[in-house]
Structure formats: C-alpha cells, structure tokens
Amino acid sequence: MLKLGIIGTNWITQQFVSAAEETKSFALTEVYSRTESKAKDFADKFQADDVKLTTNLDDFFTIDKFDAVYIASPNSLHFAQAKQALEQGKNVIVEKPSTSNIHELTVLQETAKANGKFLIEAARHIHEPIFQQIQSYVADNRQDLSGATLSYMKYSSRYDDYLAGKNPNVFTTKFSGGALYDLGVYAVYDAVVLFGEPKTVNYQAEVLASGVDGSGSLTLKYPYFDVNIIIGKTKNSFMPSEIYFGKKTLLMDSAGDITKLEESSADKNIAPIKTTKSDNPMDSEAVEFARIIEQNDQEKYQQLSRYARIVNRILEHARASAGIVFEADKDK
Numbered sequence: 567m568l569k570l571g572i573i574g575t576n577w578i579t580q581q582f583v584s585a586a587e588e589t590k591s592f593a594l595t596e597v598y599s600r601t602e603s604k605a606k607d608f609a610d611k612f613q614a615d616d617v618k619l620t621t622n623l624d625d626f627f628t629i630d631k632f633d634a635v636y637i638a639s640p641n642s643l644h645f646a647q648a649k650q651a652l653e654q655g656k657n658v659i660v661e662k663p664s665t666s667n668i669h670e671l672t673v674l675q676e677t678a679k680a681n682g683k684f685l686i687e688a689a690r691h692i693h694e695p696i697f698q699q700i701q702s703y704v705a706d707n708r709q710d711l712s713g714a715t716l717s718y719m720k721y722s723s724r725y726d727d728y729l730a731g732k733n734p735n736v737f738t739t740k741f742s743g744g745a746l747y748d749l750g751v752y753a754v755y756d757a758v759v760l761f762g763e764p765k766t767v768n769y770q771a772e773v774l775a776s777g778v779d780g781s782g783s784l785t786l787k788y789p790y791f792d793v794n795i796i797i798g799k800t801k802n803s804f805m806p807s808e809i810y811f812g813k814k815t816l817l818m819d820s821a822g823d824i825t826k827l828e829e830s831s832a833d834k835n836i837a838p839i840k841t842t843k844s845d846n847p848m849d850s851e852a853v854e855f856a857r858i859i860e861q862n863d864q865e866k867y868q869q870l871s872r873y874a875r876i877v878n879r880i881l882e883h884a885r886a887s888a889g890i891v892f893e894a895d896k897d898k
C-alpha cells in the first residue's frame with residue numbers, strides 16, 4: 567500500500583484521491599493546505615481519521631513517512647514543491663503541466679533520478695482505455711495518416727472572475743496560466759503520443775491584458791502532415807477533433823475529455839466506434855501510476871518522462887512564438 571500525501575485541496579485533488587483509493591494501492595495519509603480548516607474538510611471527505619494535517623510544507627514532508635505526493639497547486643508552484651518532495655525522498659505525481667518551462671522539468675527529472683524516485687506528470691487522458699483505442703487505430707492506419715485537427719475550447723467560469731477583475735490564478739503569468747498550459751497541454755499530449763515530436767511549432771494566440779493567452783491556434787508541423795490545435799478558455803467550441811487518414815477520418819468528441827469515437831469511411835458514412843469510459847476519468851492513471859511505482863517499471867517510466875519532455879518543450883516553444891512570458895522564466 568502506497569501512503570499518499572496531497573498538496574492543493576481543490577475538486578481535482580478530491581477526484582484524484584477517490585480514484586487513487588479505488589485502486590486499493592494508495593491510502594491518503596497526509597494533507598497539506600494553506601489553511602487548517604481546508605485541510606480538515608478535505609480529510610473528512612475521505613473519512614480517514616489517522617490522516618496527518620498540516621499548513622507547513624516543511625512539516626508536511628517530515629511529519630510522517632509517506633511514499634508519494636500528488637501535487638495539484640497552481641502551475642508555477644509545482645516546481646519548488648516537487649523538488650522539495652523529491653529531495654525528501656517522495657515519489658511525485660504532479661498535475662499537468664508539471665512545470666512552467668523545460669529548464670524546470672530537466673531539473674526535476676534529474677532530481678528524481680538522483681534520489682531514486684519517480685516524477686510523473688499526470689496527463690490523465692493518455693492512460694484511459696479510449697485513448698488506447700485511438701492509439702491502436704492510428705497504428706493500424708498509419709500508412710494513410712495525413713494530419714489532425716484537435717479542438718479543446720471551453721468557456722471558463724474563471725474567465726468571468728477575470729473579467730470582474732478578480733485575477734484568478736489560471737489567467738495570470740505569475741501562476742503560469744492561460745489556455746495553452748491549461749487545456750492545450752491535453753491536445754499536445756495527443757499529438758506527441760500519437761505522432762511523435764513535431765519539426766516546428768507555431769502558436770497564434772489571442773493574448774489577454776494579463777499577458778496569458780485566452781485562446782489560440784497552434785500548428786505542429788510533421789514531415790508529411792500538420793496537426794492544427796484550437797484551444798481556448800474564453801469561448802465554447804462544439805467542433806469535434808479529427809484525425810485524417812486520406813479518405814477515412816477518426817472523429818473524437820474532444821481533444822482532452824474524450825468520451826466518444828466515430829469513424830467516417832471512404833464513402834463518408836459516419837459510424838460509432840464502441841468504447842468504454844470510466845465515471846472517474848482519473849481511474850486509469852491512478853492504476854497505472856501505482857503499478858509503475860510498485861513494480862518499479864522503469865521502461866514505462868522512461869517513456870512517460872520522454873513524452874513529458876517533448877510536451878513541455880512544445881509548450882515552451884509555442885509560448886515563445888506567441889510572445890508569452892511567465893514570471894517563472896526569470897529564474898531560468
């Protein structure tokens with residue numbers, strides 16, 4: 567049983583801990599929050615009496631022995647928190663995007679290696695059975711692969727807060743926010759896992775007054791085709807995502823929250839593809855992360871680490887092409 571600590575007490579952490587406990591491989595034993603009442607409220611949701619609560623990050627890592635920490639704080643805080651965790655001998659599962667730039671990711675991956683621990687970026691959707699169906703479909707039809715359009719554009723309730731002048735974390739350069747880092751990362755993962763590393767990256771962004779991108783259009787150029795990615799947090803899109811194979815097309819209902827697949831045949835008839843989907847989209851990653859840690863699966867770990875490096879490199883190049891600078895870049 568892996569003892570699990572958590573940093574960040576928003577709904578996403580609840581969802582992860584529910585999935586983690588469901589695996590029976592993780593047990594929540596430590597909660598860090600900036601406020602005591604939030605730490606207590608969080609622990610109460612999981613009815614685990616012996617959970618240690620703390621508002622001091624140094625104490626969090628030393629108060630008791632635990633095996634892994636799940637970090638779901640604002641993006642720019644991941645680096646320092648993950649580094650401290652690795653140095654204290656914890657395995658780290660960190661929410662996407664794991665870092666603000668590739669320099670930070672390199673430091674974290676080296677720190678993980680030096681301490682003999684895992685650093686896993688939680689790109690939940692690539693571990694889901696439905697994504698593995700897409701991978702198989704692409705592998706079976708690779709000879710006809712001719713590009714993709716991936717779309718993930720959802721109006722964020724936090725955009726209302728932004729418009730009201732409340733400066734929510736996800737719309738600030740201080741916390742490495744914006745559409746690309748929040749939602750684009752899913753579509754970039756799709757492209758990297760399915761097609762590999764692109765030759766060039768170009769991002770045309772609608773940059774908000776706060777300095778982050780509210781929406782934008784990202785082009786990844788591969789030797790023989792392009793992947794066009796449309797992302798946004800300031801408007802809603804109902805466009806499907808599509809992967810092209812000449813006359814045939816694979817349709818997905820989203821680039822990041824994929825629940826439905828369809829196939830358009832050469833005669834343009836669209837037919838559903840049978841899929842399975844768990845109620846909690848974090849179930850599959852929780853099972854996989856526990857397995858990697860428990861079985862010390864270095865081969866899978868190296869593959870995930872390589873994906874994380876390519877994805878974070880693309881995000882940084884895309885940001886550079888759109889002139890988006892994070893406060894964290896100053897520490898490079």
Ligand SMILES: NC(=O)c1ccc[n+]([C@@H]2O[C@H](COP(=O)([O-])OP(=O)(O)OC[C@H]3O[C@@H](n4cnc5c(N)ncnc54)[C@H](OP(=O)(O)O)[C@@H]3O)[C@@H](O)[C@H]2O)c1
Pocket residue numbers: 573574575576577578598599600601604605637638639640641643661662663688690735736747748
């Ligand atoms: N995989 C997914 O499906 C998914 C979905 C949503 C978000 N995410 C990722 O999860 C991470 C958190 O996103 P979020 O939207 O939950 O972020 P958030 O609401 O801005 O913050 C998350 C938590 O971090 C702590 N926090 C907030 N502001 C902070 C500050 N100024 N200083 C220190 N700690 C602070 C808070 O916990 P305390 O008050 O308890 O300290 C808060 O509950 C991001 O990396 C995001 O990309 C992933």
